[in-house]
Amino acid sequence: MGLISGILMGMIFGVSLMAGWLQMMKYRSGKRIGKAVDIKTLSTLNRDDLRKICGDNYPEWISFPVFEQAxxxxxxxxxxxxxxxxxxxxxxxxxxxxxxxxxxxxxxxxxxxxxxxxxxxxxxxxxxxxxxxxxxxxxxxxxxxxxxxxxxxxxxxxxxxxxxxxxxxxxxxxxxxxxxxxxxxxxxxxxxxxxxxxxxxxxxxxxxxxxxxxxxxxxxxxxxxxxxxxxxxxxxxxxxxxxxxxxxxxxxxxxxFELKPEGRLTVTVVRANDLKNLEMIGKSDPYVVVHVRPRFKVKTKTIDNNLNPVWNETFELIAEDRETQVLTVEVFDKDIGQDQRLGIAKVRLSELEPEKPKEVNLRLLASLDTLKVKDKKDRGTCTIKLLYHLFSKEEQLVALEEEKRILEARKEMKEAGVIESTTDAVDASASGSSTATGGSGIMGSVGRELSKAGKFMGRTITGHSKRIE
Known part of the structure; x- marks a missing residue:
């Protein structure tokens, strides 16, 4: 009896062991298949997709193996x-x-x-x-x-x-x-x-x-x-x-080896539509700031109490590298104290073909860092016209001298208290050098120097300004 029960127990144990082994192999096979599917999916992701999943802190060699560890x-x-x-x-x-x-x-x-x-x-x-x-x-x-x-x-x-x-x-x-x-x-x-x-x-x-x-x-x-x-x-x-x-x-x-001007970007700020209203009473008073480099910001006149403003103002900005630089367009609401940003957008200069005009209808965002944006509401659009001109060697040298002149003029404006920082956007409302606006510029050498420099760096680089936060 003991022999029979022992044989039965051994058979039951052996069958159980085999069943457990088969179940484990099936589980491992399923895990391998699942990992293969996940890896195949990850291999289709680009840099932006990986950043959304992993955040900004992942090493470049993870997603781009051309980066070698060191x-x-x-x-x-x-x-x-x-x-x-x-x-x-x-x-x-x-x-x-x-x-x-x-x-x-x-x-x-x-x-x-x-x-x-x-x-x-x-x-x-x-x-x-x-x-x-x-x-x-x-x-x-x-x-x-x-x-x-x-x-x-x-x-x-x-x-x-x-x-x-x-x-x-x-x-x-x-x-x-x-x-x-x-x-x-x-x-x-x-x-x-x-x-x-x-x-x-x-x-x-x-x-x-x-x-x-x-x-x-x-x-x-x-x-x-x-x-x-x-x-x-x-x-x-x-x-x-x-x-x-x-x-x-x-x-x-x-x-x-130093950075030199490569071309001139002509920007016409045409209009904006359906802007967000930040005022408790009345409507926002919008103006637009454009720049390729933060140190050379220029801005349009302010249009009071209007969510569908029309500016039709033209600026000329210097670009040093069309392949990597972008044009930043910001719309602000002029207010007592600190002006509030209504929306922001950017255009890659690499999307522009030299000597070919292009009209762009930009969708305004609360921030360029879309992962940190809490306010998902529509902020309207801004229409601009762009023309990129590639400099000749002679034009490059002239533009370089004009750029230096503008930097000196901005320093003088800062010392005179006209602007608070050399990176402030310069107001066009009092400018006489804009292609779209009239009026008198700042009196004195600062205004004269900026008017000369405006030919290359921004035709509205004169006038009084507020600090833009």
Missing amino acids: KWLNKQLSKLWPFVAEAASAVLKESVEPLLEDYRPTAVNSLKFAKLSLGTVAPKIEGIRVQSLKKGQVTMDIDLRWGGDPNIVLEVDTPVGNIPIQLKDLQVFTVVRVIFHLAEEMPCISALLVALLSEPKPRIDYTLKAVGGSLTGLPGISDMIDDTVESIVTDTLQWPHRIVVPMGGTAVDASE
Whole structure:
């Protein structure tokens, strides 16, 4: 009896074991098939799809295998970082402080570094790719992430006294483009060009804290610093803008590598339709701001109490790289105090064919970062006409001189209190140089210089302006 029961129990156990094994294999097979389906689906996603799923912090090599990992380089960078950080801190202080002065609002007497140290945590290189190998140069893109511990204190001199503000919790996510210009003699590199790629857009996150106090008692200071940082990055560090570093040992004309005007963009702001009304009583008072570079913003006249305004104003803006730059169009509601943005849109200059006029009907958005937009309501449209003209060599030189003249004129306007920052949009309502409006410009040399420069950089670059937040 015991033998029979033992045989039966063994058979039952064996059958159960086989059934369990078959079920496990079936489950694993189903998981493999599911993963294969998921991988096939992921392989069809582009950069924007992956960003929506994973956020902005995923390494470039995940979605674009042309980026090679560089673990060995991170190890060496960690060892060298104390020396690199010390040298980089000195270079940043020398090069960035003049920019802080150029971009600071008039409400601030001075803006400079009280302390600047890049800390002990080295940046992490997530991936590297060789973008191109042209004769005489090597272009390299570096996917860089940095959650550092720098000690950065800004000294903000205001009419109420000096305010030290510390920058904390710094995080940087960007792709750095480095171009090596080669030479036959040692050190084999004549110049180095460094810039941040515009796609993916550089992210610099941080928090601000008043040393020994709170920023809540200083309204506008935090926004002012945020605007200054964003303008400096967009206008000086983001491709096609670049930093040119001549290398020792080989004589080189660095001006050959600096950014130069490539073409002229003629923008006619025609009209807007069905704008969002932000007024409790009456209707919004809209005007439009257009720019390719934040430092050269120009704006239309304001049309009162109208959600379907017509401007028909024409501006001429400089572009340095049609393949990467965009035209930004913003519609604002003029208000007492701070003007409110009704909508924003952009047009890639690469979509324009030189010498061919194009009319575009732009759908206005609450923000260009659609992932962070909470207000999904329709904000209307803005119609513009565009014409891109590619410069000849002679026109390029003339445009470069006009651009320098405009920068000097804007500095004079800032010193005179006409604008609060060199990045403010300049009002067209009092301009005599617009193709669509009349009137008298600013008296004095500033107005005269801007009228001359307006031929290339914006035909309405004169008049009084408010700060646009």
